[in-house]
Amino acid sequence: MSEQKGLEAYAEIRFLAPEECRFEESPGGLLVLHVDGERYESVAVHRAFPFTYGDDYLSVRDKEGNEIGMIKTLKVFDEQTQTLIRKELERRYFVPTITRIDRIKEEFGYGYWEVQTDRGPRRLTIRGVHESVIPIGEERVLIIDVDGNRYEIPRLSDLDPKSYKLIDQYLV
Amino acid sequence: MATEIRLQDAPGEKAPLFVLPADIDHEGRFIESELHVFPEELRVVTSGVIERSIPLARVTELRAEGLVGNGSLVAVVDGEEQLVVRYTNDHLARYSEMARQVNRMLKGEPYSTILTADERICPKCGRYLPGGSTVCPRCVDKTAVLKRMWQVTKPHVQWLILGTGIFWVIALLRLAGPQINRMLVNTVLQSGTGTMGQLLFYVGLMVAVAVATNLMHVAQARVMTNLSSRLSRDLRSLVYAKIQELTLTYISRRKTGDLMNRVRRDTNTIQRFIQGQAAAGINEGLLLIGICVIIFAYDWKLAALVILPAPFVVAIAGAIRKRIRIMYHQQWRAGDQADSLLQDVLSGVRVVKAFGQEEREVRRFVRYSHKLAEITARNEKTWNTLFPSLRYIMGVGSFIVLLYGGQRVLGKQMDIGELVQFSQYAGMLYGPLQFVSFFPRWFTEAMTAAERIFEVIDAEPDVQESPRALEHTIEGRIEFQNVTFGYEKHEPVLEDINLVIEPGEMVGLVGHSGAGKSTMINLVCRFYDVDEGRILIDGIDIRDIAQHSLRSQIGVVLQETFLFSGTIYENIAYAKDDATPEEVIRAAKIANAHDFIMRFPDGYDTRVGERGQRLSGGERQRIAIARAILHDPKILILDEATASVDTETEYQIQEALARLVKNRTTIAIAHRLSTLRNADRLVVLDKGRIAEVGTHDELMRAKGIYYRLVQAQRQMWRVRAVEG
Structure with a gap:
């Protein structure tokens, strides 16, 4: 007892x-x-x-x-x-929201992204898609860059077609 | 992107000690401010304007807080905490180092203004460097690497010459085919005077050329394989030898997997490049040049027409390559996900079954495998549409030749044989062209791999052999004189250690984890050199004793008993190659290992399996003790030698250890304080300093740190006894 x-x-x-x-x-x-x-x-x-x-x-x-x-x-x-x-x-929790993806360049195992966020424009570098682009549920995506900075896409379907096409290659 | 640290001199005033980017404002927007740290004040500067300044006289402490996705610098100002600046994770390490140094400055302790936080960005192009390497794949100096490769290749130059010779022969043979064709058409088929004998001759010649080409390809493959495997063998041995020579500092800074990659994957990349891509590249290159020379010499206008689609082919092949890479990357990832799920479930099958979750796991797997099937089908469809189209475009050149050439044949300006020859050359041209579009990527990969290998080969060992180094037969007196040491120089792990250990004495090191116990042992083994002070063995600075001489007289029994795959016999005799069977058995007997070894069907020849997994923990430890006994060291180091074993086994091990330590200077670390009851003296370390020294009884009476540790441990055992 x-x-x-x-x-x-x-x-x-x-x-x-x-x-x-x-x-x-x-x-x-x-x-x-x-x-x-x-x-x-x-x-x-x-x-x-x-x-x-x-x-x-x-x-x-x-x-x-x-x-x-x-x-x-x-x-x-x-x-x-x-x-x-x-x-x-x-x-x-500093997690800027990515509103637009302007460019993704891949080189030697790193991805160099140029994006617009709700906190201003930003260039980020990611390594190894697995640990870096993390889907949360169906629509939400968390992105963690090589320094451990975090970015979020709250709703994939809200992205413009060009941005969506760019990120789609990382989503399986 | 990380902003560079700039040290700038403002006119008329002292330069700041540190300048760090402060790239988030208080509202959470990205900005480009900087924090300037002066000896007297902190300044937040935005585009040259001082926004805020905090006199350091009012500050007692700086704290760099690592948060999620960003960090904050907090200062204790007049006893109240204040948020100074915010920054992205890019600068986390720099801020924490800066805060540490400033705190030392505030306390009046010596400090450094050089931030040593590892730079992971290429200074030339700003790209991130691949894990654990300082070689930027983009900026790697390819000619320098080629020169180094040449040094390595020189001893095998005969193979290189032979290989190059064969390349020429192959190129000539391949170029000869269309020539023979032309002669066949012109002199036999079209002339109207051709005989059966001539036909047989030309066809025979073509067969001979085809056979010779094939034989030459076989010879070429053999020669290139020979060359490349010799080269990669040499490189592998060089890297392996270097890794053995390098100190723990270098190795522990890198992941084991990373170094394994250097030895295995990078050398493989080079091997593959030389025997596959480089060989094919030279072949195709020579062919390309040969074809161009022939057709341009013959009819430059026709040649220009043939070359016309070439740039398109190269461009299209490049574009397709990129598309294909993304496609297959996705497929590979989907496969990987299904694989890891499978691996998870298989290794956790007991948990799955115990919780009755089989169905859920099946559903999960089906979902992943469905996804994989979808992607694979889509990729195959795309591939099978794209590739034939590319082929077709490549074939366009042949059509142009037929059209233009055919018209010239009709106008009697060209004979049929020449037309046949030309269209064959045009058809042959596109193989090399497609290859050309892939080549730069392969070349870069190979050069980067080579550079990464040279990076290891060129690394300077941190612990250098002194020119005065001498062989010394150790008596066993160890003395620490004012020893200060840190794995990172700004962060001392041991501070001002003074200790004398007499020959034959057993000293137990005690303290919380992180107190510096293992570090003291690392220093005695000279895995690292002290930053300040010195360590003497028999009155000689260990930096003056030859490393080989020093380590051959130190024996180590570690907590994680490491056995190499091989037999028990080989493992015991590891440190003494020439040990006789009697010596090995005697050592095993002293270590209380003989009896359990004899119970194995294969006795001393029992294979221990990878890392000794087939043996129990207690058995592995006793084998390690036998190894140390046979090694007969003057100085013995026991790191947590008895871990989780039953009482009987522990008794056996304790007994074996008691025999082992006799007449040797012994330094022992144990978390279980009872293990140290045989020690002559105990040294209690606390936060990198020696806090207490004495026998068990003396320290218990003193009721200091040791007393509290013993009490806490007794409490824990009591709890475990109740629970168990």
């Missing part, structure tokens, strides 16, 4: 409810969390399921990397807090 209880204690998820915690932005531009009478400076917000659930199931972690608690869904927080947390998420 006591063992059962022990396991439950391990499996417990601490969900942060809007009424018990307060997020704010520090003057230095980092996220601060007040909870249980404590002030946590420079907290990090990690996505537990970055591809499947996006902004649900977020883990809020202190500077040392210990979990303070989880957020089940951002929607329960007020607008201002949502904006703050989204800003921190955006800082952690």
Whole structure:
């Protein structure tokens, strides 16, 4: 019986409810969390399921990397807090969206791409298609370049025909 | 694309210590800003304008955060954390190195302003370099490589000369065919005076030429295979010998697979090139030249007509090649996916069955294999449409010759024999032309492979043999004097180590993982040279002892016991070629290995299988101990010599080890502290420094790090005892 209880204690998820915690932005531009009478400076917000659930199931972690608690869904927080947390998420997960592919040149096992993203134009280099162009479901594609920078195409069918033709050769 | 680091001198002021690109703004857009680090302040500069400046006097620490797809530099300013700049992953390594150096500067410690983060970009063209290599396939100096190849080829020059001779003969024979045809047509068939004897003569001649051509092709294949296999054998031996000579630093920086590629794949590429593509290339090239010379000499106008479609053929072949490559790449990938799924399922078949997921796996496999079938069918269709079309275009030249030539024949300006000859030459022309369009790619591949091989052959070993190096018979006294060392110079793993180990003493190294235990051992073996201080053996700096002499007197028993494929006998005798059977058996007996070896049907001749997989862990370890005993080293190194074995086996191993360490200077590392109970002294390392030295009892009384480690381990054993 006591063992059962022990396991439950391990499996417990601490969900942060809007009424018990307060997020704010520090003057230095980092996220601060007040909870249980404590002030946590420079907290990090990690996505537990970055591809499947996006902004649900977020883990809020202190500077040392210990979990303070989880957020089940951002929607329960007020607008201002949502904006703050989204800003921190955006800082952690820098994944520009590719809106157009201008050119792909392949040479000696590397692919040199010239693309337009929602953050501005970018040239990127990928190696070995397998690890670099990763389909997520039917429509979404994640692209990881040789330096580990990430790019995303949220909907393949939204691409213009030329861009689609260029990326299609990498999709099997 | 990575931006280059620029060190610029602003007029009238000191140059910054570091200049790093800061290519993402706070809103997450790509920008072209820079972070300038001066001794007094941090500056964020965008197109020459200072946007922000933070005096370093107020900063206590810099932190380079590696995030997902980007990084942030955070500074602790007046005790509060501040976001300074954001940057793409391109600059992650540089920022973390810079932050480390600046933190040292802030603490008043010595620091470096040279960032050593590995450059993976070709300095000439900005392209990324293939894994583990500094050779850019684009910028490789092909003539220099050819010169080097010539050096390697020289010893086999007789084969090269023979091969070249055969090429000429083949080209001449192939050119002779249409000539004979012309004579046959003109003197026998068309003249009206031809006899049966003449016919037989010409047909016989054609048969003879065909037979000779074939024989020459056989001879050519043999000669080229001979040459190329000799060359690749030489290259392979050179690379292999060099890898043995190179230090661990070089090898550990590269993936094993990468070095294996140099030995195997790159030499194969060269071999294939010489015996296949280069041979065919010379053949076709000579033929092309020969045909051109003949037809132009004969009738330049007709020749020009024949050549006319050539550029189109080359261009079209090039375009088709590109298309085909993409097509087959997709097919290859789909096949690869199906293969890996199959491999996954087969190796995990127990899991699949245990969870009853057979049906799902079948469905998955069917999906992949369906996809593969679709792509393959599509590719075959495309290929079978494209290739005949190319053939047809190539054939157009012959039609032009027929049309133009036929008209000249009608006008009696040309005879039928010449027409036949010409159209045959025109038909022969397109083989070489198509080949020409493929050749540059093969040539580049081969030259890049060659350069990659030379890169290894030319590498300088980090641990150099000193000219003063001497043979020394080791007594066994080891002394560390102020030793500081790091695998990357800016990141010391050991700092200021001072330790004397007396001959015959057994010292146990203790500490958390990453404390520097294995590094100390690597230094004693001189796999690396110290950065500061020195290591003395019997009072002699180990850099002055010949490497061979040093290592032949050091014996190592490692945690990952490595056995070579071969017999138990060969493995025990590895370090002593001339060991007698008696010596081997004696060593095995001391190592408590003799009895289990004798239980195998093949005794000492039992094959251990790849890496000794057919033996249990305990058996492998005892064989390694026997190997060390036979080697009879003056200095013995035990790295975690007892790992996961049952109590009885551990006892056997402990006993064997106790016999082994007798009268030898021994340095032992063990995570299980009980293993070290035979040690004369224990040295506790903490974060690269010696924290405590003493016997087990002394250290337990001192209640320091060692005491806590022992307590933690006892706790763990207790938990395991309860669970088990």
